[in-house]
Amino acid sequence: MKAIRKFTVRTVVPEALAALDELAGNLRWSWHEPTRQLFEHISPELWREIGTDPVALLGAVDPARLVALAADHDYVSWVNSIRDGLRSYLQEPRWYQGLEGDKPESIAYFSPEFGIAAALPQYSGGLGILAGDHLKSASDLGVPLIGVGLFYRAGYFSQAISPDGWQIESYPLLDPDGLPLSVLRRADGSAVQVSLALPDNRTLHARVWQANVGRIRLLMLDTDIPENTDDLRLVTDRLYGGGGEHRLLQELLLGIGGARAVKVWSALNNRPEPEVFHTNEGHAGFLGLERISSLIGDGLSFAEALQVARAGTVFTTHTPVAAGIDRFERSLVRRYFETDLLPGVGVDELLALGAENYPGGSPDVFNMALMGLRLGQRANGVSKLHGEVSRRMFKGLWPGFDAEDVPIDSITNGVHAPTWTDPSLLHLAEDRLGTSDTSEADWASPAITDDDLWSVRGTMRLQFVEDARRRIAAAWLVQNPGGIVPGWIGQVFDPKVLTIGFARRVPTYKRLTLMLHDPERLRALLLHPEHPIQIVIAGKSHPADEEGKRLIQKVVQFAADPELRTRIAFLPDYNIGMAQLMYPGTDVWLNNPLRPLEACGTSGMKAALNGALNLSILDGWWPEYYDGKNGWAIPSADAAGDSAERDRIEADALYELIEHHVAPRFYDRNADGVPERWVASIRHTLATLSPELNAGRMVRQYVQKLYRPAGAAEARLSANNYRAARELAVWKGRIVAKWPGVSVAHVESGGVAAVPKVGDELHLRAHVQLNGLDPADVTVEVVYGKSLANDELSGVHTLALEAVVDPDAADGSDTPEQGGATLFTGTVALDRGGAFGYTVRVVPKNDLLVSSAEMGLIAVAG
Numbered sequence: 001m002k003a004i005r006k007f008t009v010r011t012v013v014p015e016a017l018a019a020l021d022e023l024a025g026n027l028r029w030s031w032h033e034p035t036r037q038l039f040e041h042i043s044p045e046l047w048r049e050i051g052t053d054p055v056a057l058l059g060a061v062d063p064a065r066l067v068a069l070a071a072d073h074d075y076v077s078w079v080n081s082i083r084d085g086l087r088s089y090l091q092e093p094r095w096y097q098g099l100e101g102d103k104p105e106s107i108a109y110f111s112p113e114f115g116i117a118a119a120l121p122q123y124s125g126g127l128g129i130l131a132g133d134h135l136k137s138a139s140d141l142g143v144p145l146i147g148v149g150l151f152y153r154a155g156y157f158s159q160a161i162s163p164d165g166w167q168i169e170s171y172p173l174l175d176p177d178g179l180p181l182s183v184l185r186r187a188d189g190s191a192v193q194v195s196l197a198l199p200d201n202r203t204l205h206a207r208v209w210q211a212n213v214g215r216i217r218l219l220m221l222d223t224d225i226p227e228n229t230d231d232l233r234l235v236t237d238r239l240y241g242g243g244g245e246h247r248l249l250q251e252l253l254l255g256i257g258g259a260r261a262v263k264v265w266s267a268l269n270n271r272p273e274p275e276v277f278h279t280n281e282g283h284a285g286f287l288g289l290e291r292i293s294s295l296i297g298d299g300l301s302f303a304e305a306l307q308v309a310r311a312g313t314v315f316t317t318h319t320p321v322a323a324g325i326d327r328f329e330r331s332l333v334r335r336y337f338e339t340d341l342l343p344g345v346g347v348d349e350l351l352a353l354g355a356e357n358y359p360g361g362s363p364d365v366f367n368m369a370l371m372g373l374r375l376g377q378r379a380n381g382v383s384k385l386h387g388e389v390s391r392r393m394f395k396g397l398w399p400g401f402d403a404e405d406v407p408i409d410s411i412t413n414g415v416h417a418p419t420w421t422d423p424s425l426l427h428l429a430e431d432r433l434g435t436s437d438t439s440e441a442d443w444a445s446p447a448i449t450d451d452d453l454w455s456v457r458g459t460m461r462l463q464f465v466e467d468a469r470r471r472i473a474a475a476w477l478v479q480n481p482g483g484i485v486p487g488w489i490g491q492v493f494d495p496k497v498l499t500i501g502f503a504r505r506v507p508t509y510k511r512l513t514l515m516l517h518d519p520e521r522l523r524a525l526l527l528h529p530e531h532p533i534q535i536v537i538a539g540k541s542h543p544a545d546e547e548g549k550r551l552i553q554k555v556v557q558f559a560a561d562p563e564l565r566t567r568i569a570f571l572p573d574y575n576i577g578m579a580q581l582m583y584p585g586t587d588v589w590l591n592n593p594l595r596p597l598e599a600c601g602t603s604g605m606k607a608a609l610n611g612a613l614n615l616s617i618l619d620g621w622w623p624e625y626y627d628g629k630n631g632w633a634i635p636s637a638d639a640a641g642d643s644a645e646r647d648r649i650e651a652d653a654l655y656e657l658i659e660h661h662v663a664p665r666f667y668d669r670n671a672d673g674v675p676e677r678w679v680a681s682i683r684h685t686l687a688t689l690s691p692e693l694n695a696g697r698m699v700r701q702y703v704q705k706l707y708r709p710a711g712a713a714e715a716r717l718s719a720n721n722y723r724a725a726r727e728l729a730v731w732k733g734r735i736v737a738k739w740p741g742v743s744v745a746h747v748e749s750g751g752v753a754a755v756p757k758v759g760d761e762l763h764l765r766a767h768v769q770l771n772g773l774d775p776a777d778v779t780v781e782v783v784y785g786k787s788l789a790n791d792e793l794s795g796v797h798t799l800a801l802e803a804v805v806d807p808d809a810a811d812g813s814d815t816p817e818q819g820g821a822t823l824f825t826g827t828v829a830l831d832r833g834g835a836f837g838y839t840v841r842v843v844p845k846n847d848l849l850v851s852s853a854e855m856g857l858i859a860v861a862g
């Protein structure tokens, strides 16, 4: 029998324990170990069974237990002291409050998914977990962020595996009343609704859920309400569910609806509206259009409004994989915007923002990443390497510029240490080093002995092995209902054996099955008589990705071999709960993507924070942090002839490393059974990587490099009724109109001898045709460096040339003209020997531009 309707009856918590409700209502419990212990104490078995979720625990616990605890003075005062701790955490000044100078009072952070806790499954993978970690760290640092997302009724799917190894998806519905969420309401109690005009005079309505993530409010829009027609109720049915139009509706709701929801929330809470809008990947990009529409409502033109919206928008790109970028049919986008959806915004101006108008682009698509770059004056990738890759990938938007000039910066991702560090390691740090802040702990200190570290690693490995067995037994029962769990499942994994972890989404580039390249070789490593390894694998394939499902099947079938099944296993339904035990429980975290397709990768960071060593291709974050002592680099065969060849070479390198380096070191023990060299690497990993990989470092960089400058730029453009924005729009219009006539007419040089030598000075005189622009509108610069065989310059430097002012010029202009050209001069010191080359270029100059490449306009000599 199926229920036609479901709801959650909340338990009435005894008065003396009212603080439990307050604590359960703020998701800080998901990373605050003392709060978790408080709830666990109510019923340790239930706590684990229910997936460490306070709201569910309070709903399921026997009320008599709560009555008994209410009479327990010690417990009541424990509860109250933790509650007081939460209240001061929410109010006390933190890092951001101590920053000197201008800083935004409110920053909106938009993301299609948020992975905050296992109890709130609103994420599919890395992007969502990162967004969750961003909010949590912003909370810890006191950054005034507000999160904006969607509430998906079924979240992402749950994964089961059929007996023949095929992924089976199911979509359990979430009941928001059973989650730590509340509906956003007005003072009179009525629920706030956000509405979007749709084609054919239809309207999409959404209510707004709010979650408290420490100090941060997260707003989540939900269309499953009676005001919508049945089809529109399904807009937020699931994460990344449908294609084309369904996806477009979700993104319209996220961007436009989300911006409207923030506005209402700010007004209801007497908070200023955000000055800075951060879009985590392109999916939320329509928010910029909503802001433009609203500024047009204030009397600005489209071009003027665009300047303001751009200044305050930060865009983070997360993927170098084309399939990871949303592209909609242009005609579909047109149909949705030829409505009252965005008053004042012309459809053609809007479509131009997503146009792929460069060689190789498609005229029929609307590209969300390009709109993100055009609507965000500041953009970044998520590791140094990904920054480089993105600059190359999006170079077409800045024609004429070298990839290095493309205005996309990078901030390397981080992970929220309190969420991802195992409590046993936290306790060790607290106990011996006096801090639970692992990024500040002095891991090199002798206060922690090798024995301590090794024994805590053993505890974490054992705890994971037990969890894995439980999961495998549960999965077996799903496949064999009513059966008796076979004995071998109790033998899966050995808590003493070198444990390698590999878990991630299963797109092809992550190469789930690289380790299976030579099955016999892998088998030998698993069954090695002295140095055996064991491997745990997990990951979900996108439901539409048949290839990904085939990869999972290959792994499951390999692992079904009776000889191997206690050494290698696939754990179904990878999620936060599993991950929190898996990262600490593995000795080595394996990552073997096709370089450079992994933008950053964060699972290896989470493993490192627990003292696991990384074994990875030099992709994503690893080339930045691999130092020879914190793990191993799998060499990548970028130059291999074809992908099969490449897989073979890289798989061989992986086997070699495991066989000759990783396993021997793990089993190289001293008299006490401690692998000293291995423990030294653990210590080194914790000491050097904890400060770097934690999301606090990342969020501080976002604040300093992006949010503050964006806030300042937005304020400057908006002051005095948007005076600077209006001027900037006029100025840009003039530059764009005149630019086709701007050129470097002629460059003369002097000062160097026939055979130039180090110490000589190169005097340059560049005659530039400005086509009526003022010398102050442009930078004329010499670009110089080492000249390579193909005339390309490397190790490039630039030096701005000065316009020559001639007070005697008769025609009233203040520069000497030569055939209508303006003279710019400067001197380059030749301070290095070798092949030298230079050129001269002209780019627009305005101190409201972040980069001189920003407008994509350039004129180069020759």
Ligand SMILES: *Cc1c(COP(=O)(O)O)cnc(C)c1O
Residues within 6 Å of the ligand: 124, 125, 126, 127, 129, 503, 504, 505, 574, 575, 576, 579, 600, 601, 602, 603, 604, 606
């Ligand atoms: C960290 C994490 C991811 C992302 O891992 P990558 O290394 O970035 O692929 C995905 N899923 C879960 C549950 C995670 O915790």
